Amino acid sequence: MDVSQLKIRQLREMLDKKQISAAELADEYIKRIKKYDEKLESYITVTEEIAKEQAKTAQERINAGSASALTGIPIAVKDNICTEGVKTTCASRMLENFVPPYNATVMEKLNSENIVMLGKTSMDEFAMGGSTQTSAFAKTKNPYDLNRVPGGSSGGSAACVSAGLAPAALGSDTGGSIRQPAAFCGVTGLKPTYGRVSRYGLVAFASSLDQIGPIARDAHDCALVLNAIAGCDSRDGTSSRVAVEDFTAKIGMPVKGMKIAVPKEFYAEGIDSVVRDSVLSAAQKYKDMGAEIVECSMPSLKYAVAAYYLISSAEASSNLSRYDGIKYGHRSSKGDSYGELVCNSRSEGFGEEVKRRILLGNYALSSGYYDAYYGKAMALKQKIRAEYEEIFKICDVILTPTAPSVAYGINENITDPVKMYQADICTVTVNIASLPAISTTCGYDAKGMPIGMSIIGKHFDEATIIQVADAFEKNFEAVPPKMV
């Protein structure tokens, strides 16, 4: 049986109708992982034994007729989400052997649905990057072209879903880390509103921006996963008390009459024309469906990358200070004093990009520079937020490209950090403004590489962006990667 292109809903039906058992299903994916992942390198850890164990329990629940939406569904988990008893490395030498003694809240929620965990997926080290090439363990490739990057930082999650090595995966998104790899790998990725999903157990990169979200074959599947993981958590003081609705509720409702904003700065210089054209033609399709396309403006977009890197690096520099080699993580064999041991452990454990962000973050916060950098970036955050609010006064959703280009060649960008940072222009404002956004495929370039578009919604209005993305997906023929 070829499970590679099946969606959660189809798997659900097969499981419920006993056309396949949870164990057989898990096995199909494990077989695929064994077959393809040596080349793809999307997983850091494959949890075959756990998957078998969980499949057994899931099957009992299915047999008892009490299955919920995700019971028995195989899912991959980004390796920065803590899994009790299973290594959680953040793709860093620093946490190479870290085994969390606790589960992230999202894992507890998924486990209570009796999902089947396939493994932990690769990523950019500590989620810092957009290529998954800074991973210390698995430099994931793009399933559409193994010479290209899968995007990042949730590159492993996006690539494994794209290649059919999992029907869905959890990712995390700090500045585009779910949406951009989803776009590069031709799948759908959803970054929920900040506070929608508990961050407890998500190894922090930038606390005010991080959010866990699903990557799946389409928006409807994303909604199913989001249904399972969303909600207020007493262990995360920033998780929101806004009631969790059924995120599939609006699926199938017409987009007719809806106002879709197209802020011109997102389509300006710096965006490859193939991307721009593809997203604009998607806009045209929405227009054809009866939506109204509203041109608008986001004047502060040009400062967004700077504001994003200052805020995220500042928070990261603080969040990553806890890795001192004492409590967990890499401990250098050299260093007779605490200070030396800490310096050696950190210098050996962190990769180049992580070190760069720590330096930048400490610069932005250090005395004498705070006001000019961190303080100013926080002010810009408020300004960008306000500009979004202006647009949402008129419009229901906003349509933008997810990335300025399609997936690029491995090693093409990473030598130039500046170029790499600027490639985040399309995604970072969403995190800055705490908004939800979903990326789905809107076309392919001449070489067959997927192009992603993002639909940005109002705070806590995930249901609408899912509806809008789904409306497009229903009329779009996705082309699976050749490797499968």
Add this chain to the structure above:
Amino acid sequence: MDLDMISYLAKLSKLNFTEEELKKAAADMTSIIDIMDTIKEVDVVYNPLADNKNMYLKDLREDIAKDSMETEKILQNAKHSDNCFVVPKVVE
């Protein structure tokens, strides 16, 4: 960004760099800071009140003591001895 500044940041960051690495870091940081400097032209001031999430006293966690985690699990990823984390001798 000069080498002094980079060295200072490295010290704050508790990171060691070779002379070579420091030079490269300084060059990288200089070009990164160039982009960051674009925000200097905007005239905005951060207003913490505008970020207020309206959390009140009653919304905070109730003061209830619960069981802690077993010491063994707390120490499972660490070099430990006598139920404690082992730290190089701290001289005060």
Add this chain to the structure above:
Amino acid sequence: MYIPVIGLEIHAELLTKSKVFCNCSAEFGGDQNSRCCPVCTGMPGTLPVINQTAVEYAVKAGFALNCEINKFSVFDRKNYFYPDLPKAYQISQLNYPLCINGNVPIEVEVNGEKIQKNIRINRIHLEEDAGKLIHDDYNGVSLADYNRCGIPLIEIVTEPDIRSAEEARAFVEKVSLLLQYAGVCDCKMEQGSLRCDVNISIMKPTDSQFGTRAEIKNLNSLKSIVRAIEYEIKRQSKILDGGGKVIQETRRFNDNHGDTKSMRSKEDAHDYRYFPEPDIVQVNFTDEDLAEIRAKLPELPEKRFERYTKEYGLSEADAKILISQKTISDFFNGALEVYNNPKSISSFIIVELLRRVNLGEVSMDNLPFSSKDFAVLVQMADEEKVSKNDAKTILRFMVETGKKPEEIAKENGFLITNDTGKVEEVIENVLSANKAIVEQWLSGEQKVFGFLMGQCTKELKGVCTPKVVKDSLEAKLNSMK
């Protein structure tokens, strides 16, 4: 001659049940790393969730120290590496602390005269305590115990208003009294629940600016505060007298040597890179919240002192003793509810109860009897239901057994009855039933008195004291002579 300019930072651990950002117990002690969880040991992915009571207690402390409360308060991260700080940052408050602009009156002596002086409070903020390092000399390493990590602390920062070691001592005593009254800290300096940093510089009376200050860290007794300040004044004076300059630095006080030493080794760069803690949302208060917290604050010592002296007419000396500990003052107040005789209750507390406390027989924290029982006893003595002397004995028994005073009095025959009719009647009966023995006594055999006495006492047990029996019996017999 130099004028010392002193400011204090007092760290007080709050008496919450759980830690400030997790549910681990905030109790003192415990086996090493037994009161820890992923949150308070700073494991990757964990998040702080702020304790409502910790915030409330900090505000309560603010009210006790006459502060204004910020209705919008923000938490910040203070970043520095030290092995007792697992996250490598301390969650604290910088620009929007919970409390600001307070003041605490202390009594100081100027030329032999006692005057009141206000020490201004700059701020009180809430933060987390760090862990403990144990120095394992045998293995040449240090061991980190994180039980104390995350115990809620308030940091009380004064303006540089203090001018002597004695003022500093009086201030710390006063603050710890107020915190105890507010019920937010037990202020046990020996257990580290109250610790003090001293900022001190000296200046000439003619100087218009303060001198360069040194900070002496972590003083944990009143005595070491006084000694450290006195030492610093001498040290800095010597430097200035010799034409030198005091350098701004952190110093540690050594209790054994009575001196302070520079702590240069601890940290090289003091750049804490404070920024707003993104994991904790800002805390707001409504007017009702604040009114509610204020209402929970018990009457503070000054108020009580005023009431005791003005309303109750107690001497200032006695009133001072009563308010010196909240437990004493509460006990006094409680006793008054049952027996409203302040002078009597106060003197029995001060003379009798506190004597037993000072003898170490019992502590005010865990008396085996209530203030109500105590009040009953004092009233019994006042109303001559028991003699003054017996009342003292009863108190001793109460301390030993926790029994009610009436019960002890009854059991031991301490009760004085006014029922002379009953006494007369019993004696009459006993004498007429033992005519022969009465004859013996009348004929001079005095030793039989004991027998007659015994008979009467048996009948009169719990009615009156043996003394009354004896006196009445003697009188009766003598009248028969």
